[in-house]
Each structure stands twice: as structure tokens, then as C-alpha cells.
Amino acid sequence: MNSFMTILQLKIRKRQKNKIIFKKVLALPTPFFDAIITIQGVIKEKEMKILIVDDESLTREGLIASVDWAALGIDEIYQADDGLSGLETARENKPDIILCDVRMPRMNGIEMLEQIEGFDPDVTAIFMSGYSDKEYLKAAIQLKAINYIEKPIELGEMQQTLQRAVEQCARQRLLGNKGVTLESEQGAQLAYRFTMPFAAHRDAIEGLLRNFSAVSAKNKFKYITTYIVKLQAIPEDPQILRQIKEALQGYLIPMHLNVIYTEKRVYHIIFHIYGELETTAGTREMIASQIAKLFHGCGAFYISIGDTVSGYQEAYHSYESAVIYLQDSFFFEPCKVLSASVIDGCRDVDQTLLQQKITEAKTMVRESGEEATMQVLDEIAQLLRGRRGMLQNQIKGLYYELFLCLYDARLNRQMVPDMAIENRENIMDIMDQCFSFYQLHQMLVEKTHRYYADIKENSSENPTVAIIREFIAGNYADAALSVKDISDYANLSVSYVCTLFKNETGTTINQYITDFRMRKAKQLLADPRNRVGEVSACVGYNDGNYFAKSFRKFTGLSPSEFREQVVRA
Structure with a gap:
């Protein structure tokens, strides 16, 4: 057993028996209606085991130290520090209850429980998470989790949830002992x-x-x-x-x-x-x-x-x-x-012609106008709709090249990045959200239209303003970014760049930096994997409280409120 896994043997204290009549709990055949079952007695017949899976050792040890396990009738506690270790521990020790974090390294809690249900479908699950993630909450419900507890954990809520889990396990044992299955x-x-x-x-x-x-x-x-x-x-x-x-x-x-x-x-x-x-x-x-x-x-x-x-x-x-x-x-x-x-009845994709069209499209983005580029993109779509012979990931790989081409073209033209495809990770994220090729292609079409629209807008922009925008886009994460840095980069005086930028754009450089950071923060907060403190640092704020005040001023919401609103939507 690995060093991060421990087992604690706990003594069961004497407790009053709570009697439950099956007729009031489960729809069982008539012969069982006369049976009065003692849940606590069933718990005593066989040791009750729990597995705690969380990549934060403080959470695991805190739960072990704080919960009254003996009162719950839980005799053995196992712990693991990620999903893969939890899967191995569950396979070896067959816990009755699994209390696990949703997001963990190597394998998340949802994936772990899906695999565990393959060899132990009766296991009772409780999920914990520090993220308000709607999709993970619904996934937890689908995996028959008895509850979904948000961090920081409230001990009373945890104790009640564990009590329900213990009672559910006891009922499942009773059904098995009586040879009755629904x-x-x-x-x-x-x-x-x-x-x-x-x-x-x-x-x-x-x-x-x-x-x-x-x-x-x-x-x-x-x-x-x-x-x-x-x-x-x-x-x-x-x-x-x-x-x-x-x-x-x-x-x-x-x-x-x-x-x-x-x-x-x-x-x-x-x-x-x-x-x-x-x-x-x-x-x-x-x-x-x-x-x-x-x-x-x-x-x-x-x-x-x-x-x-x-x-x-x-x-x-x-x-x-x-x-x-x-x-x-x-x-x-x-x-x-x-x-x-x-x-x-579907024809195979002509992969040779498809690759030719992908190459042609990338050339068009760099050298041609919007109409010619959109024509090639339409030809690519015609080659793929309703076809067979290629895997989804192969197509996404080709479309990744096209999104990346748009990204590189913006850099080469010194244009402000499209926030949705600002880096390679963002490109992968938006492709992962596409359920069908139709959605993927439509996303590419929209980003291509946006690219050409920005070219037209930037063609009339003052070159110095374009340089200032470019520098801010590349350095907004630096908390020390200043107007002096920008003027040095443009090789102009501070007063000149401030006056020029205000006259050309209608806003000050400092306000533009703040707006740019806030737009980037909104994008990062929309992903529940990014913690608020991490987002603050990523957009150039060393002080989390100051970031929260600035964000509320910009959006009317705190960072946490904004995230909740996005998740609910």
C-alpha cells in the first residue's frame, strides 16, 4: 500500500437502535412488509468502509480528524491522493462509500467513479468540489452520488450526508441479504x-x-x-x-x-x-x-x-x-x-483533396481577401459533411491548423488578438466544445469573418496606436506594466503617446489596459478550472482584493458572482 494510503481501525460505541419499517421505505413484496429492520444492526453485521479521495492532504486529514466516524458505524477509512490511486484502492479494498473531490490530477472524480461502478455498481458516492461547475454537478447526479458538497466543507452538512450514505448502504445490504432485487x-x-x-x-x-x-x-x-x-x-x-x-x-x-x-x-x-x-x-x-x-x-x-x-x-x-x-x-x-x-451509404472522405484544400485555405488567410478564403472553407465543408473514413480527432487536428493560422496571421499583422483564440490552449478549448462538425466549421467561419473585419478596422488605425495595442496585448499580465514602458517601446515621450492614444481612441492608455485585463479576466473566469486567485495574477494584479474591486467596477459583479452567472447560463 502506498505511503499516502492509511487505514484506521475505529471502535464502535454503543448506540440506540433506530427501527425502520420496510413498508414505509421501499416497495417490497408482501412477505417483507411484516419485517422490522434495524439499520444500525445491519451495519454491525459487516464492517463499513469509506474511501476518501482528494489531492489535498489537509482536506483528507481534516475530515478524518473531525468527523465522528464511530457514531456513523464506519470501521475502516482508506485515503488516496488522486483518481488513479483511488481506483486502485477501491479495487483492492471494496469500500462501501467513496467521498471524493471532483477535480484531481491524472484522473478526475467523475472518471474514477465511472470505472469503479464497472466492478462495484453498488458503491455509494459523495462528491466534493471547490468549483461551482454545473456540468460536473449534473454528472455527479447521473452517477447516483448521494450528494454534492461544495468546499469549504461545513462539518454539519458532511456529517448528515455521511449518515444518509451509511443508511443507503445498509438498505442495499438488506436487499442483498433477503435475496430481493428491484x-x-x-x-x-x-x-x-x-x-x-x-x-x-x-x-x-x-x-x-x-x-x-x-x-x-x-x-x-x-x-x-x-x-x-x-x-x-x-x-x-x-x-x-x-x-x-x-x-x-x-x-x-x-x-x-x-x-x-x-x-x-x-x-x-x-x-x-x-x-x-x-x-x-x-x-x-x-x-x-x-x-x-x-x-x-x-x-x-x-x-x-x-x-x-x-x-x-x-x-x-x-x-x-x-x-x-x-x-x-x-x-x-x-x-x-x-x-x-x-x-x-456514405462515401469516404477524399483525404488527398482535403489536405490540398486545408493548405490552400491557410495560404488564402495569409495572402488573399475574405471572399476567396470563404470559398475554400466552403469547399472543405462540402468534402466532410456526411462522410466517413476519418476520425473526429483527425478533423479537429486539421481545423486546429486553420485556427492557428488565423492566430499567427493576427500576430504577423500586429493586430489585437482574438480573445477566443489568443493561444493554443484556447483554440483546443473552443474545439472541445463543438459537438458536431457543423458547430466546428461554423466556429471557424465566424472567426475568419472576425479576422477580416478587424483587418478593415485596423487599416485606418494610426500605426503608433497599433504598436501600443500590440505591446499591451503581449504584456498585460505584467503587474508592473506602465505608460513609461509603452513609451519606451514606441520610442516616444510619455506625454506624446498619452495624448495621441487619447485623441485616436477616446480613452486613456491606463483605462485601455484595465479594460483589456478585465476582458481577459472574464474569459478566464468562465472556465471553472481557473481559481479566482490565479486569474488575478494572470491578468496583472498582485493584490486579489484590488482585482475584485476593479472587476466589480467593470462588470457590476464580483469575480465569484460573475462565474456563477456564466455557469447558470
């Missing part, structure tokens, strides 16, 4: 296992099938077709997916079909639709259309239809084919349904 839970676990090769997971799959058959009559897996829904964003309401599944099941009943579903990699919803009769291609298209209707209002998505297979032993092959078809989704308009017939 249909939806078993169906979800089985659906998840169907996304794994049968040969390597035979025992687990057949065990889940037995459990599922014990609680559900919907157990005839003679023919199976997998449908995958790839979402751009997780639905706001965590109940939406459950409601969609129930509505889909109702739609399938007249067809004598059933469905089990699971979630994978946060943005992928997998439906396995099955029955005793093989469906026709027309029926499968109808089902996909119905799924599309059910997801209407959930944002952009793609749906892929896997090949129909015979027998649960072949379920993975249906899932695998759906994954393969989904790989080409990037080249189609959002909300497209993809199947073997659609993909087989």
Missing part, C-alpha cells in the same frame, strides 16, 4: 454488463440474469438491439432519464418488446431493447424515431442503432456495432439517427 436496479446492472464482452464477464452476466429473472417476467432475451444516445449535455432534471425509459417501455409494450438501460461515460445513454421476436429494419427505425422524440428538449444528441443479435451472449456485439456507427456521428447534423444502412 427490477430497475437489476436491469440497469445487467444493461451495463451487456456493454462488456460476454466471454470475459460470463459469470457476472449470468448471475445478474438469474437475479433479474427472479424479480421480472421481462426476461426473454432472444433478440437484442442496442440503441445509444449521445448527449451534448446532461438533462437538468435527474428524473428525466427515468421518465424517458418508462415512456419508451410503454411505447414498446404493444410490440411485445422490453427495454433495460444504463448510462456510460456521463453523456451516453444505452438502451438494450429485446424480446422473443426479431424486429424488422422498419420497426427499428420507428423505435429510434420515438427515442428521438423523447429526447426532444434535452439539447443536441445523436442516436445509433446497433445490429440485432440473437441471445444475450451476443448482446455486446450489438452494443459494439452501435459504438462503431456512433464514431461517424460527428460528421452529421445533430439529432441524426445512425444505423448500418446510413453509414454504409
Whole structure:
């Protein structure tokens, strides 16, 4: 065991038993309604374990020292300092509860929990984060986290959350001890296992099938077709997916079909639709259309239809084919349904011609006018829309070259940088946000139009003013940046550059520097990964309080309020 992992054996103090009647808690079969269950007694039957995963040792040690673990009935505590170490520790020690940070080095908490659920689907998760990150919060909900706690941690809230987690684990143990499994839970676990090769997971799959058959009559897996829904964003309401599944099941009943579903990699919803009769291609298209209707209002998505297979032993092959078809989704308009017939009907990308056009476009940006450049970009789009034969990352790599060309062209013309593509990291960020090729290409078109518009604007600008703007754009992060530095760079007197800049632009140099820094700060704050203190330093402020005052004066909001507003939007 690594040095950063420790295990603490804790003594359990005597405590009063709280009795809970199952009839009031879970919808169980009649024989169990008479059973009075003691949650604390169940906890005592087997040691309760918790794994704390956080890259900040002070947080881990502080929790271990502050929480009354004995009162909770937790006997063993493990800790790890990042997602990969947490994954290894969970695999070795099978904790009942995982308390983890969202953002960590090497592997974040969301990715870690997704992998842990693959071998321990019953684990109870609690997420912690110092970031108000909407997407991570929704991902935590989708991973069935019992709560999402913001840092700094309030001890009372943590104690209550841990108590709920302990009670949830106890109920799960009771269900297992009595041999009772709820249909939806078993169906979800089985659906998840169907996304794994049968040969390597035979025992687990057949065990889940037995459990599922014990609680559900919907157990005839003679023919199976997998449908995958790839979402751009997780639905706001965590109940939406459950409601969609129930509505889909109702739609399938007249067809004598059933469905089990699971979630994978946060943005992928997998439906396995099955029955005793093989469906026709027309029926499968109808089902996909119905799924599309059910997801209407959930944002952009793609749906892929896997090949129909015979027998649960072949379920993975249906899932695998759906994954393969989904790989080409990037080249189609959002909300497209993809199947073997659609993909087989697509022509491969002419990669030689595409590379020629990419090279031509870069030359046009450097040497030609807007109309000629836009014509070449349109030809590139025609080569890629609805095609196949290239991976999404290959296309993004080519488009990265075009974005970078715009960036370099601005530098060569001594133009003020486009804030969205100010550096290579920003370029990668905006490309990552593009769900489809259509969005990626539209982003490039917009940035190209902006580039040529700025050329026209700058053509009439005083050359000295352009030099001043260029110097500020390259040195705004220097807290010591002054008008004297700028005048020295321009080889002119301070009074002259101040007067010239004010006459030409209508604003003072110092005000322009402040405005430039604030615009940059807004861009950096929009990314939850950047801490407010780090943003302050990045835009030339050594004093965080002074930065906050300046930012509020510029935007009417504090840096934290601005971030919350952006996240909510």
C-alpha cells in the first residue's frame, strides 16, 4: 500500500437502535412488509468502509480528524491522493462509500467513479468540489452520488450526508441479504454488463440474469438491439432519464418488446431493447424515431442503432456495432439517427483533396481577401459533411491548423488578438466544445469573418496606436506594466503617446489596459478550472482584493458572482 494510503481501525460505541419499517421505505413484496429492520444492526453485521479521495492532504486529514466516524458505524477509512490511486484502492479494498473531490490530477472524480461502478455498481458516492461547475454537478447526479458538497466543507452538512450514505448502504445490504432485487436496479446492472464482452464477464452476466429473472417476467432475451444516445449535455432534471425509459417501455409494450438501460461515460445513454421476436429494419427505425422524440428538449444528441443479435451472449456485439456507427456521428447534423444502412451509404472522405484544400485555405488567410478564403472553407465543408473514413480527432487536428493560422496571421499583422483564440490552449478549448462538425466549421467561419473585419478596422488605425495595442496585448499580465514602458517601446515621450492614444481612441492608455485585463479576466473566469486567485495574477494584479474591486467596477459583479452567472447560463 502506498505511503499516502492509511487505514484506521475505529471502535464502535454503543448506540440506540433506530427501527425502520420496510413498508414505509421501499416497495417490497408482501412477505417483507411484516419485517422490522434495524439499520444500525445491519451495519454491525459487516464492517463499513469509506474511501476518501482528494489531492489535498489537509482536506483528507481534516475530515478524518473531525468527523465522528464511530457514531456513523464506519470501521475502516482508506485515503488516496488522486483518481488513479483511488481506483486502485477501491479495487483492492471494496469500500462501501467513496467521498471524493471532483477535480484531481491524472484522473478526475467523475472518471474514477465511472470505472469503479464497472466492478462495484453498488458503491455509494459523495462528491466534493471547490468549483461551482454545473456540468460536473449534473454528472455527479447521473452517477447516483448521494450528494454534492461544495468546499469549504461545513462539518454539519458532511456529517448528515455521511449518515444518509451509511443508511443507503445498509438498505442495499438488506436487499442483498433477503435475496430481493428491484427490477430497475437489476436491469440497469445487467444493461451495463451487456456493454462488456460476454466471454470475459460470463459469470457476472449470468448471475445478474438469474437475479433479474427472479424479480421480472421481462426476461426473454432472444433478440437484442442496442440503441445509444449521445448527449451534448446532461438533462437538468435527474428524473428525466427515468421518465424517458418508462415512456419508451410503454411505447414498446404493444410490440411485445422490453427495454433495460444504463448510462456510460456521463453523456451516453444505452438502451438494450429485446424480446422473443426479431424486429424488422422498419420497426427499428420507428423505435429510434420515438427515442428521438423523447429526447426532444434535452439539447443536441445523436442516436445509433446497433445490429440485432440473437441471445444475450451476443448482446455486446450489438452494443459494439452501435459504438462503431456512433464514431461517424460527428460528421452529421445533430439529432441524426445512425444505423448500418446510413453509414454504409456514405462515401469516404477524399483525404488527398482535403489536405490540398486545408493548405490552400491557410495560404488564402495569409495572402488573399475574405471572399476567396470563404470559398475554400466552403469547399472543405462540402468534402466532410456526411462522410466517413476519418476520425473526429483527425478533423479537429486539421481545423486546429486553420485556427492557428488565423492566430499567427493576427500576430504577423500586429493586430489585437482574438480573445477566443489568443493561444493554443484556447483554440483546443473552443474545439472541445463543438459537438458536431457543423458547430466546428461554423466556429471557424465566424472567426475568419472576425479576422477580416478587424483587418478593415485596423487599416485606418494610426500605426503608433497599433504598436501600443500590440505591446499591451503581449504584456498585460505584467503587474508592473506602465505608460513609461509603452513609451519606451514606441520610442516616444510619455506625454506624446498619452495624448495621441487619447485623441485616436477616446480613452486613456491606463483605462485601455484595465479594460483589456478585465476582458481577459472574464474569459478566464468562465472556465471553472481557473481559481479566482490565479486569474488575478494572470491578468496583472498582485493584490486579489484590488482585482475584485476593479472587476466589480467593470462588470457590476464580483469575480465569484460573475462565474456563477456564466455557469447558470
